[in-house]
Amino acid sequence: MNQHLTPTGMAYDSHLAERITQLVERHKVSFYVKEMMGGITWMVDEKMCISIFKGNLMVRVEPDELEEFLGKPGATQMIHGGKAMMGYLTVSSEGYDMEEDLEYWVNKCLEYNPKAKASKKKKA
Template identity: 30%
Template sequence: MPARPLSDETLQLIAAVREALAHRDDVEERSMFGWFCFFVDGKWCFGVKREELLVRLAPEDHDRIAERPGVRELDPRGSMKGYFCVEPSAYATRAQWEEWIIAALAYNPSAKASPRRRTTAAKTSPDPKATSKTTSKGTGRKRHSIFESDL
């Protein structure tokens, strides 16, 4: 069955994660379990599904982070410590966005890498032209922002 087209909001969030990781040369993108995922240094770091950002953080901070508004555990049974789904309300400002990006990248060097499967899949990427349709109000410039203050 063919994959469904991604919404503009999803494409904007993927573009925002790409921009946040643009300074790195060790990023790989793949689709997994319905999420568009970003691997940094061979380790899963971020995911995007609809308007949710999935982040991997330090397991020892799990309980503290799980209590934040707009954040939920990936697995409510508690078997995936450190994996969180972040709703748009919890990354609506640049400060909130940067906090998630910095925390996930800070944890990444100490995260365990999953063994790589033998088959090498092609790098999956949504259509980059799809994000260029949206412009800032009245300016004619490309709007790529996911932040409320930029709308």
């Protein structure tokens, strides 16, 4: 695994990051990559779309399709602070190592993005 560090010292797989970037670019959407929550996140329309977090993907997908998504290899409900995060899944490497699997997750995140709500901006 090609490890790189974010400016705050969190490690992430640079090869995986490049694969995600290439897949997002194919969709010809405006995006940027942002360090957040100890990982890196691809932001589309100022909304979290997909992230690399602790060696896993964090994907933001259609909550109504949760059962279908949880049937995919490596996919589990994301839990934060003891609560299930609706519309967010964690996907381990077994669920994204193959190019078609990673492409599936990127596509699902980008499909949901226009419907996703942007988080409220924190006031400085």
